[in-house]
Amino acid sequence: xxxxxVLGVAMQHRTGxxxxxxxxxxxxxxxxHRAEAxxxxxxxxxxxxxxxxxxxxxxxxxxxxxxxxxxxxx
Numbered sequence: 064x065x066x067x068x069v070l071g072v073a074m075q076h077r078t079g080x081x082x083x084x085x086x087x088x089x090x091x092x093x094x095x096h097r098a099e100a101x102x103x104x105x106x107x108x109x110x111x112x113x114x115x116x117x118x119x120x121x122x123x124x125x126x127x128x129x130x131x132x133x134x135x136x137x
Contacts, residue, residue, distance in 0.1 A: 067103035069094040074107060076115075 064072055070093040077087050090107050094100035111117075120129050 064103075066106060067094070067099050068096075069099055069103045072103065072107060074111070076111070 071091075072093075073091045075089045077085075077089075081087055088108065088111065090104050092100040092103045092107070094103065118129055118131055120127055
């Protein structure tokens with residue numbers, strides 16, 4: 064909130080088994096102007112990907128495998 068002129072930010076990251084197409088992260092940003100809200104939202108998701116060790120388990124017909132998230136430059 065210090066980086067962008069926004070009124071509020073909320074984020075939720077789901078855990079557990081998710082189906083293909085399910086949302087795993089929800090971000091809500093309130094701002095007087097849409098552009099600042101979108102910029103702040105992009106910053107939040109990019110920062111999340113860099114700062115948290117997000118792992119996911121992918122399932123295939125042949126079995127499963129753990130995949131580490133790919134860091135994004137912020």
